[in-house]
Every structure is written in structure tokens, then in C-alpha cells.
Amino acid sequence: xxxxxxxxxxxxxxxxxxxxxxxxxxxxxxxxxxxxxxxxxxxxxxxxxxxxxxxxxxxxxxxxxxxxxxxxxxxxxxxxxxxxxxxxxxxxxxxxxxxxxxxxxxxxxxxxxxxxxxxxxxxxxxxxxxxxxxxxxxxxxxxxxxxxxxxxxxxxxxxxxxxxxxxxxxxxxxxxxxxxxxxxxxxxxxxxxxxxxxxxxxxxxxxxxxxxxxxxxxxxxxxxxxxxxxxxxxxxxxxxxxxxxxxxxxxxxxxxxxxxxxxxxxxxxxxxxxxxxxxxxxxxxxxxxxxxxxxxxxxxxxxxxxxxxxxxxxxxxxxxxxxxxxxxxxxxxxxxxxxxxxxxxxxxxxxxxxxxxxxxxxxxxxxxxxxxxxxxxxxxxxxxxxxxxxxxxxxxxxxxx
Numbered sequence: 001x002x003x004x005x006x007x008x009x010x011x012x013x014x015x016x017x018x019x020x021x022x023x024x025x026x027x028x029x030x031x032x033x034x035x036x037x038x039x040x041x042x043x044x045x046x047x048x049x050x051x052x053x054x055x056x057x058x059x060x061x062x063x064x065x066x067x068x069x070x071x072x073x074x075x076x077x078x079x080x081x082x083x084x085x086x087x088x089x090x091x092x093x094x095x096x097x098x099x100x101x102x103x104x105x106x107x108x109x110x111x112x113x114x115x116x117x118x119x120x121x122x123x124x125x126x127x128x129x130x131x132x133x134x135x136x137x138x139x140x141x142x143x144x145x146x147x148x149x150x151x152x153x154x155x156x157x158x159x160x161x162x163x164x165x166x167x168x169x170x171x172x173x174x175x176x177x178x179x180x181x182x183x184x185x186x187x188x189x190x191x192x193x194x195x196x197x198x199x200x201x202x203x204x205x206x207x208x209x210x211x212x213x214x215x216x217x218x219x220x221x222x223x224x225x226x227x228x229x230x231x232x233x234x235x236x237x238x239x240x241x242x243x244x245x246x247x248x249x250x251x252x253x254x255x256x257x258x259x260x261x262x263x264x265x266x267x268x269x270x271x272x273x274x275x276x277x278x279x280x281x282x283x284x285x286x287x288x289x290x291x292x293x294x295x296x297x298x299x300x301x302x303x304x305x306x307x308x309x310x311x312x313x314x315x316x317x318x319x320x321x322x323x324x325x326x327x328x329x330x331x332x333x334x335x336x337x338x339x340x341x342x343x344x345x346x347x348x349x350x351x352x353x354x355x356x357x358x359x360x361x362x363x364x365x366x367x368x369x370x371x372x373x374x375x376x377x378x379x380x381x382x383x384x385x386x387x388x389x390x391x392x393x394x395x396x397x398x399x400x401x
Contacts, residue, residue, distance in 0.1 A: 036100035050076035085151035188228035194270035197280035258299035
């Protein structure tokens, strides 16, 4: 920047600091923002002009300096970010406001530089303006986003805490009407519908933010008529899906995009009304006893599929003894392939050829394995088949050393 250009910039900042000139700049920029954002809440709209003016005066005070620009957000811009969060307006609205302001400022800079004296290098002057303004806007946006996120998180945490305390009380037996609960849950319908309850659990802290989108995707897959979530803290999210249009038996298709190494879902219900809201959650909670087993690698666990297993999980010592007594040598850790064969044979109505194809072996191998298992059990597979299957399921979820 030449001394002549610096001299012109000083004259420029003095002229632009004139109250009337500032008012014109603020009005023009505010109009540009209004066109970009559309109607805004009154208190937000009322804060935009002061934020523009404070930003502009602060920028003018540093036009001829060589520092890095904004290190602290001007007060009105801080209030603006807080208000946007308070009104639950999306972060994209904050970015649109700054983008509109940046566009208006650039148009202004181009017009000003065009009117600069002919002896100045207008191109270099415009580049200098662009660089300075870009740094200013970038820093201001980063600071505003940080303020917005902090306020948004504070508001959400306060609301989450209230909602969790209320729902936890209802689940514990506190009396409340369905209408009152519905109002506290943002209009989620409680009475007159069946509920599917979901508990989403993040296996690591870095995927906690994936829980709500995962439950939302599940709700869409079940074609639910509504959904609500409660954040109890930690690595869990509670969800309820109202009036699913398809049965929870269709969960396998819904679970295809869920990474079981990161997120586990347990599902209870469907059950009707306020009592069903509570019962479905309790079932999902019981299903966690199985779903979170260290050796289990299933993304979605439905309570009805593991109900008996959850009862065994209440007393592992007795359950392990039951598995040993029921399976005998078949309970040994090196007999997993035989247990898998027994399960498929007992649960599949298909022919031996189909069972063999499912296991990836020859049908004679299936017959041989069945004979081996029956020798170990000292009885036919069909004798006490229910206990056999339950014991095998228990060992799969909770291996015995």
C-alpha cells in the first residue's frame, strides 16, 4: 500500500464515519439482509441494524492497521447470535445474515473504489479491501457461530433436563395425564395410538450425535405417525414412535444402514396409550441386557425376540448352570458349529438341502452334525427343543469360559 493510497484510506474512514453516511450504509445492508432472510422475529430484526453499525464502525477503525482483525465480537452481533438460538432458528439463518452483509459490503467497496482518484491503483486497492473485509467477516462468523452454539446447547440442555426429569418420573410411576405428557413432549400423541419405544446406545462417545438421526431413520422406516426423543445424558437416547404403519418384524430392513460396532438399538412394543408408552420403554430397557453383550454384533434387538433371554440375564450364575445342564458337552466353546446347526435345524421348516445351503455345507454334513449333537445330548433334538434353543441363544450372547 503506497503512502498516497494510505492517505486516501484515512480520508475515506473519516468520511464514512459521518453519522449520515453510516446510517445510509446500515440501511442498505439491512435491506440486503432482509431480502435474503425474509421475515424475522421482531427482536432479531431490531438487533440487525445495531449489529451492522457496530461492525462497520469497528471495521473502519482498523482499515489502515495491519493486525489480523476481529478478536472479539461487537456487542450487538453477540446479542444477535444469542437471539437466533433463543428463537430456535437454524444456524444457517445466522450464516445467511452474514453472507448478505458481506455481499452488500462488497458492492459498496466496489462502488467506492470506482470513485477513487485516478492516480490510485484501483485494482490493488480493491484487492486490499477484499482481503481486509474477508478476514473481518471470517473471524466475525466464527465468533458468532461459537456464541450461537453455546447458547443453543445451553437452551437444549435446559430443555433436555426438564423433559428427562418429567419422563423419568412417568416411567417410575408418577401420575400424569396423557394430555399433559403429550404437551410436555411437544405435541407427540400419547393416547389412542400404539407406541414403539427405542433406546439408542452409542458404544463410543464420538458417535453420540448419530443417535437422533438413527432413531429418526428408524421412525421413517416404520412409517410412524410421529416421534419424540428424550436425552437422559451419557451415551443414550430414548425415543418413541407413534402408530407405526409396519410391524417391528420389518426392523431387519431398517437396520441395514446401522453400524453395530458404533450404535445399538433396542426396541419395545408396540403397546397402546400411556400404559403402552411406559411398557414399551421398559421392554426396550430389558432388551439392552442382551443387546449390549460384548460378543453380540447385532445393530437392532427387538424385545419380543429376546424376552426369555433377558430373564436369564437377570441371574447369570443360574442361567449358565441351566445352559450347561441343558446342553451338556454341546455347551463347550469348541462346539459352536454344532450349536449353530442345531438352531437352524430346529427353527427351519425347510428341507435338509435348504438347511445345508444356509450353513454352506453338504446335506450329509448336516445329518452327521445332528447325529453328533444327539449323541452329546443323549436324546433326539426334538425332545426339549425349546430349552435347547434358549440355552444356545444364551451361550451366543453370554459365552461360558
